[in-house]
Amino acid sequence: MNCRTFTTGSILALVCLMLVEQSEQMESRCQLPEDPGYLCQRRWLPRFYYDTKAQKCLGTLWGGCGGNANRFDSFEECEQHCT
Missing domain, CATH: 4.10.410.10 (Pancreatic trypsin inhibitor Kunitz domain)
Structure with missing residues (x-):
């Protein structure tokens, strides 16, 4: 997911970053x-x-x-x- 399309500091940018982080955590969970x-x-x-x-x-x-x-x-x- 590319969060750069959203304005910095916008709600959508924050939600996007949270989703990316959650996805990365989930992916690393599966590698254990x-x-x-x-x-x-x-x-x-x-x-x-x-x-x-x-x-x-x-x-x-x-x-x-x-x-x-x-x-x-x-x-x-x-x-x-x-x-």
């Missing part, structure tokens, strides 16, 4: 390695993460605590953010 965290619930919970080698979202189990940001509640959410 799989991290199942540790078991702090009664059971492991099904989740999804983006596998950079396979270049697709895969299922995993999360312990309920810890881990990193490369964890999504649904396959669709993972696909939306990472592909």
Whole structure:
């Protein structure tokens, strides 16, 4: 996204910059390695993460605590953010 088309200091320019930053954070989230965290619930919970080698979202189990940001509640959410 090119934010230079908006007047500096305008609301649209600020929104544009925020969206670019959010997009970059989301992209870096998908580059993190799989991290199942540790078991702090009664059971492991099904989740999804983006596998950079396979270049697709895969299922995993999360312990309920810890881990990193490369964890999504649904396959669709993972696909939306990472592909």
